[in-house]
Amino acid sequence: MLQCVNLFKTFRLDGNPQNDKKALQGVDLKIDDGDFITVIGGNGSGKTTLLNLIAGVFPPDVGHLFLDDEEITPLAEPKRAKFIGRVFQDPMQGTIADISLFENLVLASNRAKKPSPFRWALTKEKKTEFIELLKPLKLGLEDRLDAKIGTFSGGQRQSVTLLMAALAKPKLLLLDEHTAALDPKTARTVMELTDSIVKNDRVPTLMITHNMKDAIKYGNRLIMMSEGKIIFEAQGKEKEKLTVEDLLKKFQLASLDDVPDSMILG
Amino acid sequence: MKHGNKTIVLLASLLVGAAALSGCDSGKTKVGILQFGTFEALTNAKNGFVEALADEGFKDGEQIEITVKNPEADSATNSQMAGVLAAASDLVYGIATPSATALKNAVTSAGREIPVVFSAVTDPVGAKLVAALDQPGANVTGMSDLGPISEELNLLAKFVGIDKVDTLYTSTESNSVYQIAIARTTIAANGWGETDHSVNNASEIASAIAAVSDDVDALFLPTDDTIAANMAMVKNANESRAKPLIILGCDVGMIDGCVIAMGVDYFELGKQAGLMAAQILTGTDPADIPVGTGDSSLLDINKTWADALGVAIPAEILATTGAEIK
Amino acid sequence: MSTFEWQNFFISPLNSGLIFGLLALGVFIAFRVLDIADLSVEGLFPLVSVFSCFTILQGWNPALVIVVSVLIGAASGIINALLSLYLKIPPLLSGIVMMSALFAISIIIIHFNGGYVNLSNVDPTVYSWLIGVFKTAGLNTFWSNAVAKIIIVGVIDTLVVALVYFFFGTEMGMAVRAAGKNKQMARANGISVNQMTIIGLAVSSALVALAATLYCQHTLSATPQDGQGMIVLGLSTLFLGETILPHRSFKAHLLSVFGGSFIYWYVIQILFKIMGDGDYFLYLYKALLLVLILAIPHLLKIAKAKISRRRQETENAPVR
Numbered sequence: 001m002l003q004c005v006n007l008f009k010t011f012r013l014d015g016n017p018q019n020d021k022k023a024l025q026g027v028d029l030k031i032d033d034g035d036f037i038t039v040i041g042g043n044g045s046g047k048t049t050l051l052n053l054i055a056g057v058f059p060p061d062v063g064h065l066f067l068d069d070e071e072i073t074p075l076a077e078p079k080r081a082k083f084i085g086r087v088f089q090d091p092m093q094g095t096i097a098d099i100s101l102f103e104n105l106v107l108a109s110n111r112a113k114k115p116s117p118f119r120w121a122l123t124k125e126k127k128t129e130f131i132e133l134l135k136p137l138k139l140g141l142e143d144r145l146d147a148k149i150g151t152f153s154g155g156q157r158q159s160v161t162l163l164m165a166a167l168a169k170p171k172l173l174l175l176d177e178h179t180a181a182l183d184p185k186t187a188r189t190v191m192e193l194t195d196s197i198v199k200n201d202r203v204p205t206l207m208i209t210h211n212m213k214d215a216i217k218y219g220n221r222l223i224m225m226s227e228g229k230i231i232f233e234a235q236g237k238e239k240e241k242l243t244v245e246d247l248l249k250k251f252q253l254a255s256l257d258d259v260p261d262s263m264i265l266g
Numbered sequence: 267m268k269h270g271n272k273t274i275v276l277l278a279s280l281l282v283g284a285a286a287l288s289g290c291d292s293g294k295t296k297v298g299i300l301q302f303g304t305f306e307a308l309t310n311a312k313n314g315f316v317e318a319l320a321d322e323g324f325k326d327g328e329q330i331e332i333t334v335k336n337p338e339a340d341s342a343t344n345s346q347m348a349g350v351l352a353a354a355s356d357l358v359y360g361i362a363t364p365s366a367t368a369l370k371n372a373v374t375s376a377g378r379e380i381p382v383v384f385s386a387v388t389d390p391v392g393a394k395l396v397a398a399l400d401q402p403g404a405n406v407t408g409m410s411d412l413g414p415i416s417e418e419l420n421l422l423a424k425f426v427g428i429d430k431v432d433t434l435y436t437s438t439e440s441n442s443v444y445q446i447a448i449a450r451t452t453i454a455a456n457g458w459g460e461t462d463h464s465v466n467n468a469s470e471i472a473s474a475i476a477a478v479s480d481d482v483d484a485l486f487l488p489t490d491d492t493i494a495a496n497m498a499m500v501k502n503a504n505e506s507r508a509k510p511l512i513i514l515g516c517d518v519g520m521i522d523g524c525v526i527a528m529g530v531d532y533f534e535l536g537k538q539a540g541l542m543a544a545q546i547l548t549g550t551d552p553a554d555i556p557v558g559t560g561d562s563s564l565l566d567i568n569k570t571w572a573d574a575l576g577v578a579i580p581a582e583i584l585a586t587t588g589a590e591i592k
Numbered sequence: 593m594s595t596f597e598w599q600n601f602f603i604s605p606l607n608s609g610l611i612f613g614l615l616a617l618g619v620f621i622a623f624r625v626l627d628i629a630d631l632s633v634e635g636l637f638p639l640v641s642v643f644s645c646f647t648i649l650q651g652w653n654p655a656l657v658i659v660v661s662v663l664i665g666a667a668s669g670i671i672n673a674l675l676s677l678y679l680k681i682p683p684l685l686s687g688i689v690m691m692s693a694l695f696a697i698s699i700i701i702i703h704f705n706g707g708y709v710n711l712s713n714v715d716p717t718v719y720s721w722l723i724g725v726f727k728t729a730g731l732n733t734f735w736s737n738a739v740a741k742i743i744i745v746g747v748i749d750t751l752v753v754a755l756v757y758f759f760f761g762t763e764m765g766m767a768v769r770a771a772g773k774n775k776q777m778a779r780a781n782g783i784s785v786n787q788m789t790i791i792g793l794a795v796s797s798a799l800v801a802l803a804a805t806l807y808c809q810h811t812l813s814a815t816p817q818d819g820q821g822m823i824v825l826g827l828s829t830l831f832l833g834e835t836i837l838p839h840r841s842f843k844a845h846l847l848s849v850f851g852g853s854f855i856y857w858y859v860i861q862i863l864f865k866i867m868g869d870g871d872y873f874l875y876l877y878k879a880l881l882l883v884l885i886l887a888i889p890h891l892l893k894i895a896k897a898k899i900s901r902r903r904q905e906t907e908n909a910p911v912r
Contacts, residue, residue: 055780081782094780096773099842107770111782115763122761164781335864338875341818342612342825345811346604346857350864353600367710367813374713376596377733394712394812437699438816443707466695 002054002172002204004029007063009049023049024060025228031172031204038215039208040247041225047208050225051174054206056080067171082112085165085203087158087178094161097150101141101160104149105130108164133163137193155186159193166197173198175207179214187211191218212244224250294331295324295547298355300348300369302362303339305491306519307532311361311385314536315543322544330547337365348372352380357543359383360408361536362491363393363440370395370406381552384408385539386532388441388489390557399557407552409539410559411489413516413529415445419452421526422484424580425512430459430482432511434474436492437464445488445516453486468496475503475511484512487520489530497523501571510575521566521592525577530560565589596734601865603738605857610745611806612829613853614752618799619826620849625760626772626792631687631823633800635694636668638819640801641808642698645709648809654718658805665801668694669793677786691819698816710813717809719744745806752799753846759795760842768792800826828882829853835886859885 009024024046031037041047053060056077065073072080088094095104106121127145134142139159149157158178165173175194179187195218198205209215215222222239224232224247232250234242299315301308316332319325326332335351337343341364348368351358353376360366366384373380385408387393396402399410422428431453435442446462453460461482463474471493478485485504487493493500494517501523504510515524518531538558546552569591572579584591615633622630640661647657668690675686702709711717719740726736759765770778771788778785800822808814833852839845863877 077779078782078784081780086780088776088780093774093776096770096777098773099769103766107766107778107781107783110763110766113763113782115767115783115788117759117762117764119763120758120761121763121766336874339817340821341815342608342821343860343874346608346860347864349600349604350597350861353596354594363708364813364815364817368811371812375733375737376600377737378596389707392706392708392710394708394710437703440702440707440815443703447706 001033001068002029002031003066003069004050004054005064005066007050007053007065008061009046009053009058010061022228024053027063027225027228027230029223029230031206033204034202035221036198036205036219037207037221037223038219039206039223039225040210040212040215042251044227045225046228047225048176049228051086051176051206051208054172055084055086055174082168083171084174085168085170085172086174087161087165087176089177089180091154091157091161091181094164095149095157098148100146100148101152102127102130102145104160105133105145105164105167108167111168133167137163153186155182155190158182158186158190162190162193162197166201166203169201170203173203173205175205175209177208177210180210194218212247215247216240216242216244226251294329295357296355297324297330297332297543298351298358298369299332299334300344300351300358300360300365301334301336302344302360302365303491304336305495307489307491307494307517308361308386310519310532311536311539312359314533314538315359315361315385315540316536318537318540319544322541324544324547344368345372349376352376352378355380357381357383357546359385359539359543361386363387363395366395366406366408367393373405379405381543381546382406382408383539383543383546383552385535386411386441386489388412389444392444393440396557401553402555402557403553405552407542407555407557409535409542410557411441411530411532411535412445412559413489415448415488415516415529416452418514418516418526418528419449419456419486421528421583422458422512422514423456424582425484426578426580428458428483428512430461431484431486432478432482433460433462433486433488434471434478434493435462435464435488436490437466439490439492442488442490449486449488465492468492468499471496471499472503475500476506478507478511480507480509482511484514487513487515487524489517494520499523505575510577512572512577518564518566521568523571524566525568525572525575525579526583527566527568529564531564535560567591599734599738601861603742605854605861607738607741607745607810608857609850609854610742610749611803611810612825612857613749613850614799614803614806615822615826616829616833616849616853617752617756617846618796618803619823620830620846621756621792621796621799623827623830624845625769626789626796628683628772628789628793629687630672630793630796631684632668632672632690632694632797633687633822633826634819635691635698636665636797636800636819637804637822638814638816639668639694639698639701640664640804641814641818642701642709642816644805644808645711645812645814646701646705648711648715648717649705649709654716654720654809657809658718658802661801661805662798665798665804666794668801669795669797670790672797673786673790673793677789695816695819702816711809712812715812717812718806719809741810748802748806749850752802753850756795756799757843757846764788764791768795825856829856832856832882832885835889855885 005028007024007027011021011023013019013021027050039047056075064071106126110121130145131142139156179190182190191214220236222234223230299312301312324330335347337347344364345368349372352369352372357380358369360369366387370382373382382405384395387395388411390396390410391399395406433446433449435446450460465471465474497520504513513524515527516529518527521527542555565586567589569579622628644657644661648654672686672690675681676683722740722744723736726740760769767783768788768791770783771785772792775785829852830849832855833848836855837848837851839848859881863881867877
């Protein structure tokens with residue numbers, strides 16, 4: 001159970017304080033076990049900064065983060081990675097192209113442990129385990145365990161990154177527009193995979209998406225961000241009843257200038 | 267076949283082909299020369315050697331076959347070339363300490379015991395080339411280029427108003443380090459103040475000379491390949507000084523940038539080494555040939571430049587018999 | 593060619609290939625696995641070789657010299673990494689700083705010893721004992737030296753390759769590889785990139801140091817100039833191996849790096865044989881020959897493609 005309290009983050013872009021980017025201006029968020037939260041907002045609304053703060057890429061200027069009532073604000077990213085899984089927008093970022101699928105999965109599965117120079121990592125048991133893991137996806141990946149990730153398509157790499165993020169049984173899953181770089185058909189496949197993982201592993205998930213239809217369809221909560229603040233939230237039945245037009249109206253009410261076309265076209 | 271394997275087959279056939287290419291044995295005595303790098307001093311030492319051999323009746327292409335290899339100061343190539351020469355020659359000649367050392371070790375590990383002649387090595391005993399200068403004791407002998415450092419520095423005593431002497435050398439050249447140690451002892455013995463500067467490469471020479479403080483009167487340069495090759499820089503740097511230094515050099519080839527140069531002529535040194543080689547080829551045992559030093563009565567004086575600098579050379583020095591005054 | 597020439601022709605590059613294979617491996621870990629252009633090699637190599645000869649002259653046991661040399665290498669790698677990670681000095685620059693510092697120390701040692709640290713024939717090296725064994729067994733000088741050195745360096749090389757291969761398959765080794773290839777992914781997978789980089793550079797420099805100490809005990813001499821061109825040598829052997837030999841798996845990659853070392857030294861040996869007397873174009877010929885060798889796989893590929901395309905055209909030619 002994650003709790004964000006009063007998060008502020010400002011970026012100094014150049015020497016001039018007037019050009020500072022106020023990415024987050026007071027965000028409070030509580031993610032309970034069982035939550036699958038979709039996050040929408042225009043460019044620069046602070047969604048990715050929020051995710052980065054939770055992941056520990058940088059510390060907040062003001063505010064605190066608690067995981068299961070324990071303060072995690074001072075923890076560095078690798079330490080938080082032990083209980084947080086992440087998928088990035090860029091399919092190239094979540095995996096290492098030069099090494100095999102098997103080796104990538106091994107790295108992810110050892111995430112919670114301190115790496116030992118004496119334990120052989122590429123064991124046969126792990127391989128069997130991974131084959132069983134990959135079979136249900138029906139993507140044929142279980143036959144390509146020794147192939148270098150660089151030979152996989154973008155959609156396959158995102159599926160792999162998703163699996164890797166969920167592999168070490170994290171306490172929180174962070175998805176940052178992870179289908180945005182994929183073609184519609186592949187994006188659909190990855191979204192369905194995401195949904196099934198979240199439901200089966202019962203892992204609390206925070207998902208940024210630019211696709212308003214997906215934001216409504218998936219998850220039990222929806223939050224809308226603008227200019228560093230959460231401006232709208234919907235849960236449960238109220239969320240199910242939302243339409244894309246509703247959301248657009250809310251955007252305009254918040255006088256959001258840059259609503260990307262991709263959001264409207266969904 | 268994978269392309270990697272094809273390449274290996276190609277290489278292997280090149281190997282055998284090259285070996286075969288070497289042709290049949292001509293029956294002539296093979297002399298292998300390893301010159302550490304392209305420096306004027308070393309090239310002179312090579313030319314002198316070849317000329318002396320020819321004068322003694324060992325002409326290249328007639329009685330002997332000379333092979334010259336030059337690793338251009340690269341250590342690993344130096345070792346590799348030494349191995350090739352040690353295997354192929356009947357007598358080898360190493361110019362400069364690294365080449366002489368590599369040849370000696372290559373000959374020993376090949377188990378051949380062929381004669382090794384060297385020149386341009388300042389401290390043959392310290393370099394483990396010979397056991398003692400007067401009795402080399404094995405198959406190695408040659409010419410040391412240690413000049414009359416003390417004598418030359420003592421010349422300074424005849425100048426007026428010498429209080430401090432500086433030394434300049436290239437820190438990576440073992441020969442220089444050895445000579446500077448001798449120089450410093452002599453400087454101290456004369457009661458002068460002493461400072462020293464070292465450079466890693468030619469580009470630092472100008473700033474080193476500029477860094478010599480104004481109360482220093484003279485600068486001593488050992489036989490140093492890098493500095494000898496860059497005497498123009500030395501000259502310029504000295505001319506730019508408020509108070510020019512009286513520069514002493516140990517290699518007469520350095521006279522351009524020196525007021526006095528006393529000691530070694532590398533061409534002559536090479537000739538002496540060539541004479542030794544001729545002796546060995548006619549049957550003398552290298553162990554019986556003591557290590558030689560250059561004819562140290564050579565004294566070159568660059569009066570033209572001294573006058574331009576405003577340095578007065580004592581008449582006594584100018585009157586030294588055999589002194590060549592430029 | 594005489595027997596001696598044949599012997600030297602085949603054995604000398606073998607010795608060099610075995611020793612410099614370790615250098616290539618060290619350079620491989622820094623440049624390929626960690627993606628760091630580590631120039632400290634040019635200073636580390638002469639420091640370790642001068643140190644080794646110096647300590648042997650002081651009477652140290654050669655085996656101890658090797659152990660201490662490897663530790664010096666590891667220390668150098670650690671300091672190099674710390675400089676760039678914690679003082680935020682760009683890695684290229686920190687390598688240059690290390691190179692200058694280590695080079696300076698090697699000069700100090702040389703001066704301290706009067707200008708030379710050459711070993712005489714009777715000074716003990718790591719090879720001495722085995723050479724003695726073969727000589728007593730009746731083998732002649734050349735073969736005693738050759739076989740002893742090949743065995744010792746060969747055994748060391750095999751152990752090192754096995755250890756390196758094993759290490760990079762462990763959890764820590766995998767973490768080092770991840771830290772080198774994709775820092776963001778590594779961090780997102782719980783890996784401390786800084787710690788792993790330090791470990792990786794330590795291993796890389798330790799291998800370079802091992803090559804240096806074996807080399808100076810083989811040539812019986814060491815000067816501060818020994819480091820000149822070592823990076824170029826290491827990289828040349830690395831690229832040569834990768835271009836010519838297959839390296840799909842990590843194991844194959846390790847072996848191809850070693851293979852490159854052998855290929856390089858045999859190529860140079862061939863060059864010496866073909867090259868004329870006193871030829872000053874050595875370096876030009878070396879460059880041309882390397883270009884030729886590196887181009888062969890590519891040219892063969894093009895030729896193969898042409899042949900198969902022509903065959904396809906004749907097979908699929910419309911029937912008239």
